[in-house]
Amino acid sequence: MPGFEKRTDGLSRRTLMAAAPLALAMPSILRSTPARAEGNLVFVTWGGSYHAAVEEGLVKPFTKETGIGVTIIDTPDLAKVKAQITTGNVEWDVFDAPGAMGASGSKNGFWEPLDPAMFPTADLSVPLTKDLAPFYTAAGGIAWDPKRFPDGKHPRTFAEYFDTTTFPGRRTLRDRISETLEVALLADGVPPAKLYPLDVERGFGMLDKIKPSIIKWVASTPQTITLLQTGEADFSYSYGSRVKTARAAGGTPMEFSFAQTVNALEYLAVVKGAPRKEAAMKFVAYALRTECQAATMELLSNTPVNRKALPLLSEDARKSLPDMENPLNALINDAYWAENFDRLQRRFKEWVLS
Numbered sequence: 001m002p003g004f005e006k007r008t009d010g011l012s013r014r015t016l017m018a019a020a021p022l023a024l025a026m027p028s029i030l031r032s033t034p035a036r037a038e039g040n041l042v043f044v045t046w047g048g049s050y051h052a053a054v055e056e057g058l059v060k061p062f063t064k065e066t067g068i069g070v071t072i073i074d075t076p077d078l079a080k081v082k083a084q085i086t087t088g089n090v091e092w093d094v095f096d097a098p099g100a101m102g103a104s105g106s107k108n109g110f111w112e113p114l115d116p117a118m119f120p121t122a123d124l125s126v127p128l129t130k131d132l133a134p135f136y137t138a139a140g141g142i143a144w145d146p147k148r149f150p151d152g153k154h155p156r157t158f159a160e161y162f163d164t165t166t167f168p169g170r171r172t173l174r175d176r177i178s179e180t181l182e183v184a185l186l187a188d189g190v191p192p193a194k195l196y197p198l199d200v201e202r203g204f205g206m207l208d209k210i211k212p213s214i215i216k217w218v219a220s221t222p223q224t225i226t227l228l229q230t231g232e233a234d235f236s237y238s239y240g241s242r243v244k245t246a247r248a249a250g251g252t253p254m255e256f257s258f259a260q261t262v263n264a265l266e267y268l269a270v271v272k273g274a275p276r277k278e279a280a281m282k283f284v285a286y287a288l289r290t291e292c293q294a295a296t297m298e299l300l301s302n303t304p305v306n307r308k309a310l311p312l313l314s315e316d317a318r319k320s321l322p323d324m325e326n327p328l329n330a331l332i333n334d335a336y337w338a339e340n341f342d343r344l345q346r347r348f349k350e351w352v353l354s
Contacts, residue, residue: 114132290309
């Protein structure tokens, strides 16, 4: 691990080198190792096929060009960001943030300001904010195993997903209130154009109805797929990109409904007080380059925010992108969640446990 030099406190360089993998896995050791800040850039992102895609399309090319090593950690958690900043023990550098998390973190001052001069701003379909770099747009919707549930035997829209009489079976939803509350309201017939401000009580009323059928409130995104593959769930709230990569990997067949989706921006943010801030800024800027966007989104099958990257995607990848003109589809309002995420997430967590 680069950055380890001769020590005068009784620990040899060889000892530290041997301990480095363990240090990466144990936060307590990370906090007690001063040389940690001189090591790899730490990128906290999502697991499974997503992890593999960003590693191949973004991380490896970035390291090859810059010589900057990147350690990838799975499953972003805003509470952990807050704890690191509050205690002054910041271990993460770049945070892969769904819109609501990113907006909430911005409101709470969790991110470093961005320099627009580092980014291809003229090529972006979604502008930078003061501290968030848009990464892509993803489609959330309903996934299932077509061998177990052929046409007519599975839900395609959110109203059907919540109809446990017509489509009985075990389901999943995310363990965060953003997306989940939108899905509940869309299921209850709220038009996508009139979603915001969200009718919170109406949404929780719908969640009350489906709660007995939810076998897992999913935190780790790969579980939206693995629970289907293992047969623990019959239907799952997942993502078009996840289903595409799972299908390409073989094994359990998988389908995804584009009949109705919740579409959300994903952002990259540099954590406030990041120990490798300069490298983190370079990494985020690199992620928005045309060639990097094309390579990464080809693997993820998400919609790039760099306009020049979209024509570079294969026809197969473009088939897996959501139709933003579909009147049944909704776009997450990040401005709403910037003001309401913390409060409603606390209520949601308490409700899940009740």
